[in-house]
Amino acid sequence: MKAHILTPQGPIFEGEVEGVRMPGVEGGFEVLKDHSPLVSILVIGKLVVRVTDMPEQSYAISGGFTEIKENNVIVMAEEAIPTGQIDTDKERARKSELEAALKKMKIFTDEHKRTERELQIVKNRLYVAGQ
Amino acid sequence: MANLRDIRDRIASVKSTQQITRAMKMVAAARLRKAQERMTDARPYTYKLREFVVRLVDKTEIVHPLTKKREKPKHILLMVMGSDRGLCGGFNNNLFRIVEHRIQDDFSEHRREGTLSMICFGKKAYDYFRTRKYPVIDHKIGFFEHLEYQHVVAVMNEITDDFKSGTYDEVHLAYNEFKSVIAQHRRIQKILPVEIGDEFKPVPATKPDEVKEAAKEKKDLSDIDYIYEPDAESILDVVLPLFVNIQIWQASLESFAAEQGARMTAMDSATENAGEIISDLELKYNQARQAAITTEISEIVSGAEALSE
Numbered sequence: 001m002k003a004h005i006l007t008p009q010g011p012i013f014e015g016e017v018e019g020v021r022m023p024g025v026e027g028g029f030e031v032l033k034d035h036s037p038l039v040s041i042l043v044i045g046k047l048v049v050r051v052t053d054m055p056e057q058s059y060a061i062s063g064g065f066t067e068i069k070e071n072n073v074i075v076m077a078e079e080a081i082p083t084g085q086i087d088t089d090k091e092r093a094r095k096s097e098l099e100a101a102l103k104k105m106k107i108f109t110d111e112h113k114r115t116e117r118e119l120q121i122v123k124n125r126l127y128v129a130g131q
Numbered sequence: 132m133a134n135l136r137d138i139r140d141r142i143a144s145v146k147s148t149q150q151i152t153r154a155m156k157m158v159a160a161a162r163l164r165k166a167q168e169r170m171t172d173a174r175p176y177t178y179k180l181r182e183f184v185v186r187l188v189d190k191t192e193i194v195h196p197l198t199k200k201r202e203k204p205k206h207i208l209l210m211v212m213g214s215d216r217g218l219c220g221g222f223n224n225n226l227f228r229i230v231e232h233r234i235q236d237d238f239s240e241h242r243r244e245g246t247l248s249m250i251c252f253g254k255k256a257y258d259y260f261r262t263r264k265y266p267v268i269d270h271k272i273g274f275f276e277h278l279e280y281q282h283v284v285a286v287m288n289e290i291t292d293d294f295k296s297g298t299y300d301e302v303h304l305a306y307n308e309f310k311s312v313i314a315q316h317r318r319i320q321k322i323l324p325v326e327i328g329d330e331f332k333p334v335p336a337t338k339p340d341e342v343k344e345a346a347k348e349k350k351d352l353s354d355i356d357y358i359y360e361p362d363a364e365s366i367l368d369v370v371l372p373l374f375v376n377i378q379i380w381q382a383s384l385e386s387f388a389a390e391q392g393a394r395m396t397a398m399d400s401a402t403e404n405a406g407e408i409i410s411d412l413e414l415k416y417n418q419a420r421q422a423a424i425t426t427e428i429s430e431i432v433s434g435a436e437a438l439s440e
Binding site for chain 1: 172173175180183280281284289292296356358359361369370376377
């Protein structure tokens, strides 16, 4: 089975895999060989790629979607950062910044929603990095 | 005839200008290569997303808030992408002139009634439209110096929200598309509501054979029975904003590459011009020198003759 992780900055992963675990909108799931055709929304979370005889590689993704057909898994994400590339100090600083900003904002506004979403993304990066 | 020293000074000054233009050309060439790489990197994602949106919109025929056309659009947002730096030939002005024409043709009423808004990307765009009293509501200076996808997302999420809430009825984008190093294609494109333009679709078949063939292909594509999780409509909800973002991202990359290409060409011809001026001046310098020598010799000769007499 082949997997592609595509982002606007470029392909992040391409190659033969055993399985891909993803954060689906209705709960996490793992795609294995001969999966039926599927299109699913992905939410902010952790994406895990399993390659035979290799340690699992995790990515922090900010949502997107996936298309699975004929043993081809395509993950489309605006952002997919491998665990090793997450700058935890920077993310922690950003987290407190956002939390402070949120407290000052009026709730139920578009701005509040957008900031809240960004906070979720930052928290997820920290979670994927194991912090 | 100009004085020898003046000509010498001018030659020196033109030579140093030539050095600068040559260096700028080299810098532009290096940046162009990098910009082209980024364009190539973005392509797999862009193509896949495009294909996906076309299929989903065509097949499901859902009318989504982001694809729905508004009757008599009142509030127009026009985004213009220029450059942050100058010395790139007609890159900015050619585009801005087209934008002005378009405003005159299609949005002059909106402009009069104050329902036209503009956002300028790049310092040059902002300077141009602000001084001409266009309704510029926002500007992104330095946007191209730090070209990051996240910045595009931040800008566009806000605009998409504003479109949904009715602050804008239509959103357009004007930019330079990268054709080749020496050619740019100026485009004004509708971003919202999302239109699946013909350029995204396969070329329509005209001959009967081709029609049949195309129908078969279409069937093949829709033969795959996808499971949609949770459903096609919710998926459009996620995918359409991504599609809007990627269009702006692709346009920013194209515009940046086109800018570097334009600068490279402009600096190349400037370097060449400087070369011509230098050889012109050198000729003049030599002529002046020769004339001076001739005068001096004839003075000496006539002086000597006067003495011998």
